[in-house]
Amino acid sequence: MTNLERPEVPFPEGPAPTELVIEDIVVGDGAEAVASSTVDVHYLGVDYETGEEFDSSWSRGESINFPLAQLVEGWKQGIPGMKVGGRRKLIVPPRLAYGVAPGHPLAKKTLVFVIDLLGVK
Known part of the structure; x- marks a missing residue:
């Protein structure tokens, strides 16, 4: 998976x-992530609006x-089924990210993540 560059x-x-x-950009062919996995990832997160x-x-x-x-709900739902070697884009609404209550800088924001799955345990 080292052939992928920063998205x-x-x-x-x-x-x-x-x-x-959930949008697969590259479908991996390695081990599959499940809900109980520990994942090794490269990722990039951006604010949907800005x-x-x-x-x-x-x-x-x-x-x-x-x-x-231990991750936000959008990752808990969006990564299982992904295989090592894959790149996936998740667009996560606030209720599946950092919520809608004030207190977190990313609260009330829709977030876009591009995730490269490098390994699973």
């Missing part, structure tokens, strides 16, 4: 979706490992 996220058109959108990047493992120069069970 570019095209500016979305139209209103933000109210349901989780296109502004808010987080990226690419910017830090290294992938990151996460237990899926």
